[in-house]
Amino acid sequence: MKHWLVKSEPGEYSIQDFAQEKRAIWDGVRNHLAKRHLMAMQRGDLVLFYHSGAKPPGVVGLARVSQAQIPDPTQFDPNSKYFDPKATPEAPRWITVELEHLETFPRMVPIAELRERFSPQSLILLRRGNRLSVMPVPKEIFGDILRMAGSRYFEHGD
DNA sequence: GCCAACGTTGGC
């Protein structure tokens, strides 16, 4: 099982929105490296939910991949800002996943705390100028963040 | 408001 982090601006789609909907197709990602990460996700993988552009920005919740390898439906929708005229249902260009909400953390972990504890080398999120919206997180760091967030999914002995 | 980083666009 792999571990991941996805970013969302709370004004666009917040952890509260996600908690209400329970499941969300992670659509609208149009960056090729992020797409590679989405394509590598497998059902059951755990995903940190990060609020970007928030005050302060930070990790706010936990999700699980409920369906892998889904064609992003917005690529076929002419009314969507993510419409891709080159994409067809037979040959989709953008693949994503469905995420299931597991938890809104008892305490959010602000990026400043992540910077205190982890290095930019080990956590892509912290790298200068980082704009990637979907990224892998090392298993040990993932566990540390769950503990810092007071997550009920934190497993002692991880 | 500033700056870093990166993607896209368009002139040549």
Place this chain on the structure above:
DNA sequence: GCCAACGTTGGC
């Protein structure tokens, strides 16, 4: 195909 200009992301 090159590269400057511009737009966007996102932290501070």
